[in-house]
Amino acid sequence: MVSDAWHPQVNGVVRTMEQVVRHLSAAGDEVRVIGPADFRSVPTPGYREIRLAVLPGRRLRALVDGFVPEAVHIATEGPLGWAMRRLCRQRGWGFTSSFHTRFPDYMHARTRAPLAWSWAVMRRFHAASGAVLAATGSLERELEGRGFRRVRRWSRGVELERFRPGAAEGMDDPFAGLARPxxxxxxxxxxxxxxxxxxxxxxxxxxxxxxxxxxxxxxxxxxxxxxxxxxxxxxxxxxxxxxxxxxxxxxxxxxxxxxxxxxxxxxxxxxxxxxxxxxxxxxxxxxxxxxxxxxxxxxxxxxxxxxxxxxxxEGFSWAACAARFREALVPLMAAERIS
The missing domain is CATH 3.40.50.2000 (Glycogen Phosphorylase B;)
Structure with missing residues (x-):
């Protein structure tokens, strides 16, 4: 799994990947996550806590070859994602990808970059993917409407043992002294x-x-x-x-x-x-x-x-999320069947 979002970042992409790795590993799979901490990196403008890998190609090849993967998933469309996509294309490897973040909307909000341009870049990134994983039905339909192909549903879960009613019991009231509601x-x-x-x-x-x-x-x-x-x-x-x-x-x-x-x-x-x-x-x-x-x-x-x-x-399960992820993976040699 290659992702520009990984520890020490804290966000939905990282939490999702953490849970998938945990459940796949528990089921006997060996999973390696390659993230920005494996490379020389620079802070993202406006988001200093998010670092971007700089010229990751050579080291990425070494890390991938050292692991000898049977399947590749590219989680993000950042420098690492593009580098892994390029490596897969050079080697004729199949891979899957996921659409986590509306980068076209974010870029438009910050720079007023035309939405059509950003969506074209996203479409090109995912075009060679054996499956583009989307979290919801509405996102799946939107991506298909924008010309994305091979979109598959990949829902999410929640840690029910951690997030529960009464979680504040025995702790100091986090809202003590505040007016309700x-x-x-x-x-x-x-x-x-x-x-x-x-x-x-x-x-x-x-x-x-x-x-x-x-x-x-x-x-x-x-x-x-x-x-x-x-x-x-x-x-x-x-x-x-x-x-x-x-x-x-x-x-x-x-x-x-x-x-x-x-x-x-x-x-x-x-x-x-x-x-x-x-x-x-x-x-x-x-x-x-x-x-x-x-x-x-x-x-x-x-x-x-x-x-x-x-x-x-309780209807949302991380175990089901991980199982769905595994089902979507494609063999490395599947690239010639993807067109």
């Missing part, structure tokens, strides 16, 4: 997450943000009424989910949103826009509210049943 937003604090849309809402109680990222200082200045807790992980993050009254997901560009499942597994209802990701994860289940009026969604979600939220999350 608490509306929580968690994740990377960056422009594409649309967190300002949440923080600008006129809501009762307290708006709380958990996470770090390049937009955090500006949002703190702009929204002094909100509480920003910074980065939280492991038990502290689970406690925040379980102690919140509503989890708010303002993103319009995420391809899935693992945080949705983490909140629901904690018994916390979700408020979001009716877009790809929330529509697929929540649909018409009584576990929150989807509305173009995000404030209305937040207030409606307050009445959702915590037990229903938990039951809904």
């Amino acid at each position: 608490v509306f929580l937003c968690a994740g990377r604090v960056a422009v594409e997450k649309n967190i300002g849309a949440f923080l600008s809402l006129d809501l009762p109680g307290t708006k709380v943000g958990v996470g770090d990222g390049p937009q955090l200082p500006a949002l703190r200045r702009r929204h002094p009424d909100a509480v920003f807790l910074g980065f939280r992980e492991n038990g502290a993050l689970a406690a925040c989910y379980a102690a919140a009254d509503v989890f708010v997901f303002p993103s319009r560009t995420d391809t899935f949103g693992l945080v949705l499942l983490e909140a629901l597994a904690s018994g916390t209802p979700v408020a979001a826009f009716p877009v790809s990701g929330p529509l697929d994860v929540i649909g018409d289940a009584p576990v929150g509210a989807l509305d173009e009026d995000l404030r209305a969604a937040c207030l409606a979600a307050l009445s959702a049943d915590a037990a229903a939220c938990r039951r809904h999350a």
Whole structure:
């Protein structure tokens, strides 16, 4: 597995790959993840915590040859992804790839680069893949509509033993002294997450943000009424989910949103826009509210049943996610059959 997103990064791509590696390894497969830490790298402009490999070709070949893979999966469209794609094409190897991130939308938001150009680059990257893995039905249909071929569904899971109702019991209340209800937003604090849309809402109680990222200082200045807790992980993050009254997901560009499942597994209802990701994860289940009026969604979600939220999350399994991933893999010598 080759990915430009890997430890020490913390994001949905890394968490997904961690779980897949864990379940495949437990089943007897030998998995090697090649990431930026294996190479000389530079920080991404605007995201210093995300590093990009510099001229990885020669070392990548050595790492791949040392492992002698039977299958290759390319997780991201960054420098490592392109280098591995090039190596596979040179050797006539089949490979699979996954579409995790709407880079065309992110590039457009930052640079106003034409969307058609970015989508053309993404289409070219995945064109030689034996299977392009997409997290949701709506994303699968969108990619096919944009000319992607061999798209296959690859859903996600949630750590039910970690994210659960009552996770805050026995710990200090993460929201002690805050006015209720608490509306929580968690994740990377960056422009594409649309967190300002949440923080600008006129809501009762307290708006709380958990996470770090390049937009955090500006949002703190702009929204002094909100509480920003910074980065939280492991038990502290689970406690925040379980102690919140509503989890708010303002993103319009995420391809899935693992945080949705983490909140629901904690018994916390979700408020979001009716877009790809929330529509697929929540649909018409009584576990929150989807509305173009995000404030209305937040207030409606307050009445959702915590037990229903938990039951809904229990339908998403990391074991099934890993099994689906393995089924999609192609033999190295399958490249000549892909056209």
